[in-house]
Each structure stands twice: as C-alpha cells, then as structure tokens.
Amino acid sequence: MKNRKALFGFKDLKVEVEGKEVVKGVSLEIAPGEIHAIMGPNGSGKSSLSNALMGHPGYEITSGEAYLSGENLLDMEADERSRAGLFLAFQYPLAIPGVTVANFLRAALKSHRGPDADMTDFRRLLKAEMKSLSIDESFATRYLNDGFSGGEKKRVEILQMSVLNPQVALLDETDSGLDIDALKTVADGINRYHSENNGILLVTHYQRLLNYVKPDYVHVMIGGRLVKSGGPELALKLEESGYDWVAEEVGQKAGV
Amino acid sequence: MSENKPDIHIPEVIPELERGPLWLRELRRTSREAYNSTPIPARGLHLWRYTDPVKFVVDRSGAADTPYGDNYDDVEKVELNNLSEGHLSGLVSDFGGREIRFHGFEKLLADGIVVTTISEALEKYHSIVEEHLYQLVGSRSGKFEAMNGALWNDGIFIYIPDGKSVDKPIHLLREAGLAGSAQFPRTLVVVGRNAGLTLVDEYGGGTTEESAPGSYSNGAVEIFGQADSRTRYIMLQRQTQSTTSYLTHRARIDRGASMFTFALSFGGDTSKQNFGVILNGPGAESKMYGLLFGADYQHFDNHTLHHHAAGQTRSDIDFKVVLRDKALSAYTGLIKIDRQAKACEAYQENRNLLLNKGTRAETIPELEILNEDVMCSHGATIGPIDPMMVFYLQSRGVEYQQAMRMIVSGFVSDTLQQVPGDLQERITGFVNQRLEHL
Numbered sequence: 001m002k003n004r005k006a007l008f009g010f011k012d013l014k015v016e017v018e019g020k021e022v023v024k025g026v027s028l029e030i031a032p033g034e035i036h037a038i039m040g041p042n043g044s045g046k047s048s049l050s051n052a053l054m055g056h057p058g059y060e061i062t063s064g065e066a067y068l069s070g071e072n073l074l075d076m077e078a079d080e081r082s083r084a085g086l087f088l089a090f091q092y093p094l095a096i097p098g099v100t101v102a103n104f105l106r107a108a109l110k111s112h113r114g115p116d117a118d119m120t121d122f123r124r125l126l127k128a129e130m131k132s133l134s135i136d137e138s139f140a141t142r143y144l145n146d147g148f149s150g151g152e153k154k155r156v157e158i159l160q161m162s163v164l165n166p167q168v169a170l171l172d173e174t175d176s177g178l179d180i181d182a183l184k185t186v187a188d189g190i191n192r193y194h195s196e197n198n199g200i201l202l203v204t205h206y207q208r209l210l211n212y213v214k215p216d217y218v219h220v221m222i223g224g225r226l227v228k229s230g231g232p233e234l235a236l237k238l239e240e241s242g243y244d245w246v247a248e249e250v251g252q253k254a255g256v
Numbered sequence: 257m258s259e260n261k262p263d264i265h266i267p268e269v270i271p272e273l274e275r276g277p278l279w280l281r282e283l284r285r286t287s288r289e290a291y292n293s294t295p296i297p298a299r300g301l302h303l304w305r306y307t308d309p310v311k312f313v314v315d316r317s318g319a320a321d322t323p324y325g326d327n328y329d330d331v332e333k334v335e336l337n338n339l340s341e342g343h344l345s346g347l348v349s350d351f352g353g354r355e356i357r358f359h360g361f362e363k364l365l366a367d368g369i370v371v372t373t374i375s376e377a378l379e380k381y382h383s384i385v386e387e388h389l390y391q392l393v394g395s396r397s398g399k400f401e402a403m404n405g406a407l408w409n410d411g412i413f414i415y416i417p418d419g420k421s422v423d424k425p426i427h428l429l430r431e432a433g434l435a436g437s438a439q440f441p442r443t444l445v446v447v448g449r450n451a452g453l454t455l456v457d458e459y460g461g462g463t464t465e466e467s468a469p470g471s472y473s474n475g476a477v478e479i480f481g482q483a484d485s486r487t488r489y490i491m492l493q494r495q496t497q498s499t500t501s502y503l504t505h506r507a508r509i510d511r512g513a514s515m516f517t518f519a520l521s522f523g524g525d526t527s528k529q530n531f532g533v534i535l536n537g538p539g540a541e542s543k544m545y546g547l548l549f550g551a552d553y554q555h556f557d558n559h560t561l562h563h564h565a566a567g568q569t570r571s572d573i574d575f576k577v578v579l580r581d582k583a584l585s586a587y588t589g590l591i592k593i594d595r596q597a598k599a600c601e602a603y604q605e606n607r608n609l610l611l612n613k614g615t616r617a618e619t620i621p622e623l624e625i626l627n628e629d630v631m632c633s634h635g636a637t638i639g640p641i642d643p644m645m646v647f648y649l650q651s652r653g654v655e656y657q658q659a660m661r662m663i664v665s666g667f668v669s670d671t672l673q674q675v676p677g678d679l680q681e682r683i684t685g686f687v688n689q690r691l692e693h694l
Contacts, residue, residue, distance in 0.1 A: 054651050057643055082653035094648050098666025107662060108652035143666070160652060 013064035040221035085167030150177030175209035187212030207239035287405030306586035352439035353409030377413035392506035411442030421452035432462035462499030481509035511537030532561030535569035546575030550583030579615035
C-alpha cells in the first residue's frame with residue numbers, strides 16, 4: 001500500500017467486543033523478513049487486535065482493512081486466513097479433549113497442503129520439531145493442551161507454528177508463564193522459524209522475550225491505539241520506565 | 257393418534273403361554289396377569305416423564321410371522337464375514353425367537369461352552385435355566401417387562417462353565433421384523449466362577465417404511481456373573497428409524513466379579529433402554545459406558561442402575577450423548593447403595609453434546625445411599641460445542657465442518673477406545689456416518 005513491499009498489514013482497523021470499541025483505528029505494515037513488536041499495558045487492545053486479525057468470532061472488525069500477500073484477510077473465515085499463511089499463537093490455548101496433538105497437527109497440515117497431498121513426511125517432521133522444542137515425544141499422543149502446564153501449552157503453540165510454517169506469525173504473549181529455560185527454548189523456536197521470507201508480530205506486555213527475539217520495530221499500544229513507534233531501544237526504555245511516560249507524551253492516560 | 261390407543265390386554269389363550277415346562281408356563285401366565293393388571297404408567301410417573309408409554313403398547317395380533325426386516329441380509333453378511341475372518345467366537349441370528357441360527361460354535365461347544373436356545377437349554381441344562389430365568393427381569397419388573405415375560409417365543413442361552421473364558425466376542429444379531437410385527441427377544445447368560453465372556457448383543461433390522469405402524473421390539477436380558485468372573489456385555493442399538501424399541505437389561509455379579517457394560521445407541525425411532533448391574537458380593541466391580549448419537553427425530557430414553565447390595569463394591573458410569581437435528585435424549589442414572597453395603601465407591605457422569613438448536617437433552621442423576629461409609633460422585637453437562645474450540649481448530653486451517661467432526665470425535669474417543677476389538681472400528685464408522693453433512 002505504501003512505499004515498501006508489505007507482506008502483511010492492516011489499516012485504520014477498528015475492533016469491537018460486545019459492542020465496545022477496543023481497537024480504535026490502527027495501521028501497521030510488515031515487510032518480508034521483519035520482526036515487529038507491539039507492546040502495551042494490560043487492556044490496551046493488543047490481544048483483541050491479534051484475535052480479530054485471526055478471525056475470532058468474539059471480535060468484530062467494524063472498519064479498516066487487513067491483507068496478507070495482497071489478499072484481503074477480512075473476507076476470509078479463520079481457516080482460510082490460516083491457509084493463506086496467517087498464524088496466531090494464542091495467549092490461552094484451549095484444551096481439545098480426545099484430539100491428540102499428532103492428529104490435530106496432521107489435520108491442520110493436510111488442510112494447508114490439500115486433500116491429496118503426500119503426508120508421509122509428517123511423522124518425521126513432527127518428531128524433529130518436537131525435539132527442537134524439547135517437547136517429549138509422548139506429547140504427540142496426548143490430547144491437545146489437555147492437562148498441559150502453561151509452559152507446555154506455549155511450547156506446543158510454537159510447535160504448531162513450526163510445522164505449519166506460516167508466512168506471518170502473530171505471537172500473543174507467548175512469553176508469559178514461561179521460566180527462563182522455557183523462554184529460551186521458545187525463543188530459539190521462533191528464531192529458527194524466522195526467515196527473510198516471513199514476518200513476525202510479537203504482542204507482549206514485557207520486554208523479556210525481546211532479549212532473545214530481536215525486533216526490527218517496536219510499537220506501543222495504549223487505549224486501543226498505536227501511539228508510538230521506534231526501534232528496539234524503545235522496548236528497553238519501556239522496560240525501565242513503564243508506559244506512563246508514553247501516555248503522557250501522547251496526552252492520554254494509560255489503560256489499567 | 258397413539259395417545260388414543262387403548263390398553264390392549266394379552267388374551268388368555270395364545271401359543272406363547274403354552275411354551276416350556278410347567279414352572280415356565282406358570283411364570284408366563286403370571287407375567288400375562290401382571291401386564292394386564294398393571295395400568296399404563298402415568299406420564300408424570302418416575303421414568304416416564306419424557307417418553308409416552310403408550311408407544312410400547314402393541315396388539316400382539318400384529319406380531320405376525322414376519323421375522324425378516326428390510327435390511328437384514330447386509331448386517332448378517334458383515335458378521336458372517338467377521339466370523340470367517342476369525343474376529344468372532346460365534347454368531348447367533350435371532351428372528352424374534354421364531355428362528356434362531358447358530359454359526360461357527362463348534363469349537364466353543366467342544367470346549368464345554370454352551371450357546372443354544374432357551375428351549376433346548378430347558379432340556380439339557382434345566383436346573384441352570386430354572387434357577388436364573390426371570391430372576392432379574394420378571395413379572396414384577398414393570399408392565400413392559402411383564403409383557404416380554406409373557407410373550408417371548410424362544411431366546412438365547414449362554415453358559416460359560418467355571419474357569420472357561422470366551423475372549424473373542426460371541427455376537428448376537430437380533431432382527432426386528434417388518435412393519436406391524438412385534439418381537440420379544442430374551443437372553444439368559446450365566447458366567448461361571450472365574451470364567452470370562454465378551455458378548456455383543458446387536459439389535460438391528462426393522463422396517464424402513466416410514467408410515468405407521470412400524471416395527472416393534474421389546475427385549476429382556478439377564479446376566480449372572482458368578483464369583484471372580486469377567487464379563488463384557490456390549491449392547492448395540494442400530495434398528496431402523498421406524499422401529500419402537502424397549503429393552504431391559506439386568507446383570508448380577510458376585511464376589512470379585514467384574515462387569516463391563518456398553519450401551520451403544522444409534523438406531524431406532526423411540527428407544528427406551530434400561531441397563532442395571534447389581535453388585536452382590538464384596539470386590540465386585542461394574543463399569544458402564546454409554547454412547548448415544550441421535551439424529552433426525554430420534555427419541556432415546558435411557559436409565560442406568562448401579563445397585564450396591566454388598567460392601568466393598570465399585571461402580572462407574574460414563575454415559576455420553578451427542579445429538580443433532582431434532583433428536584432427544586433423556587438419561588436417568590440411579591446409584592443405589594444398601595444400608596449394609598459399606599465402603600463402596602460409585603461414580604456417574606453424563607455428558608451431552610448438542611450439535612444444533614432443536615435438539616434436547618435431559619439428565620437426571622438419582623442417589624439412594626443408605627449408609628455414610630461410601631465414596632460417591634456424579635456429574636452432568638449439557639451444552640453445544642464450544643465455538644472457541646472450533647475457532648482454535650479453524651485458526652490452524654481446518655475447515656468448520658471438519659473442526660466440528662474432530663471435536664465430536666474427540667468427545668467420544670475415550671469411550672470408543674474402550675470398545676473391544678473389531679467392534680471399535682465399526683462403532684467409529686457409525687459415529688462418522690452421523691457426522692456427515694453436519
């Protein structure tokens with residue numbers, strides 16, 4: 001839309017939850033190879049933005065546009081967005097009783113590759129990715145997220161990303177609930193996935209993950225708006241000084 | 257229309273009442289009297305709130321000699337094939353007790369295991385039959401149980417002597433008849449001390465004609481598990497959707513015996529089924545799995561009973577229901593623990609998944625616990641598929657329909673995994689059929 005050749009972006013996006021506007025017109029573009037981070041206090045609308053982009057039925061996009069590789073995302077159902085190359089690692093992944101991690105991922109990958117695709121490599125692929133993320137092999141036959149710890153769920157989200165290899169990954173608070181070892185493992189997984197051809201949007205409250213996954217751009221979201229953008233140094237400043245100074249700078253009070 | 261149907265009495269002189277030795281003829285007559293003198297249960301009465309009892313009143317003159325249902329051949333072919341491939345210990349085809357065929361039992365019979373008709377057992381194993389028949393499902397069990405007790409033709413008798421074990425299933429195919437027919441299948445099973453049995457009891461057939469009168473089936477199953485026996489009983493309901501079906505199952509297990517009961521329901525128009533296990537000696541253990549998948553206008557009314565008549569017994573029920581279209585399920589689960597039955601454990605769970613609006617599920621847990629020294633819990637849920645689960649699967653590229661199917665398959669997968677052997681694949685097939693065109 002603008003100057004760079006954007007892989008993914010959204011423009012003047014507004015999102016409502018139960019009739020309340022929580023994202024009040026935001027725009028962003030991500031070029032291939034870029035990592036962006038959206039940081040903001042709780043309740044600033046970060047998670048609403050990522051959920052709405054993925055097509056969560058509880059979030060209504062009331063205006064604006066969003067696109068991926070030139071395709072209009074907003075015309076698509078969630079499954080179509082996924083097959084178009086969008087991925088969201090959820091902050092609170094749901095348990096799906098009775099559906100094993102392996103069967104789930106096989107169905108997902110098959111939907112991406114098409115009904116007649118060769119899946120003979122699936123087991124090897126899954127095993128390799130699980131090993132890289134230090135996920136015990138036994139998880140393949142466990143029910144998805146059923147009885148998983150917070151850290152295990154986050155790792156399995158990254159596993160899904162690695163197997164599906166999307167063009168753009170939105171990572172919603174993927175660092176929360178992780179101890180330092182798990183954080184490193186997850187960050188390694190994200191860095192392994194990242195290439196010159198894909199884009200990442202990290203959504204996070206804290207700067208912690210950004211020590212391991214280096215963003216090219218950092219944006220601050222407050223009160224449903226992206227109010228400030230900068231380089232990686234902005235994240236460090238937010239870590240030191242919190243969000244209040246940004247809010248004051250833009251003449252707004254930070255969300256609670 | 258059916259509401260105006262009169263309470264039809266069983267006449268005094270009919271051939272069924274003349275079958276068997278004197279004691280049996282007396283029991284048949286007692287059953288006839290019980291049926292005739294018991295009024296049709298009032299709709300407000302316990303266990304009849306959701307199902308019209310008039311549906312189970314039939315004129316026995318309709319019980320014409322039309323034992324072969326519309327789709328019988330296909331079903332028997334599948335099981336004969338299973339038999340020839342070595343998946344079954346034997347196959348019994350039962351046409352309303354008017355004709356009962358036995359396939360492939362030579363080996364079992366040579367081993368001393370008895371699989372025969374009740375009429376033949378009355379000659380060869382008279383005392384075993386007399387000791388057990390009507391003990392668990394008889395004239396006092398209820399109006400429609402008494403009806404079976406009077407009108408059954410011939411039934412199936414299975415006796416596993418002490419220490420013997422039949423691990424591959426014996427498969428019973430009960431064939432509902434053509435439109436207007438009424439069948440009264442009866443089953444008596446005695447599993448001896450430290451003996452084992454896996455029994456599949458499949459109720460199939462029935463008319464495919466959509467208009468009244470439809471087919472009718474009223475079955476009674478009695479199972480005795482002697483000390484330290486191990487029995488798996490798998491009821492499979494797959495009659496046509498023009499079949500009205502009533503079934504009462506009772507099992508009694510002694511000290512150290514185990515009983516697994518599966519109630520797997522897919523077929524029938526109106527099906528009222530009652531499964532009960534009496535835990536009669538310390539160490540006895542019963543586990544029941546229900547799996548019911550209703551579609552169209554199907555109506556299911558299920559009861560389960562776990563009666564702890566002895567202390568140190570354990571029971572567990574996991575009854576799962578999935579409904580689509582306009583289907584209805586009512587489930588009533590009673591846990592009864594006698595005063596002297598101390599140190600028992602009893603668990604019961606009924607989960608209902610409603611795939612669309614217009615379906616209806618009712619769940620009524622009942623507890624009659626007469627002593628304090630027990631561990632007991634029960635739980636029930638009724639609800640639609642969580643749209644957040646669907647979204648999660650969709651967000652990974654899985655289409656809506658497939659996401660729904662995966663979630664339902666997941667909901668029933670624990671139960672399916674418990675279904676023994678080759679039947680598991682077949683039941684999974686029934687589930688998948690029901691998940692088409694969601």
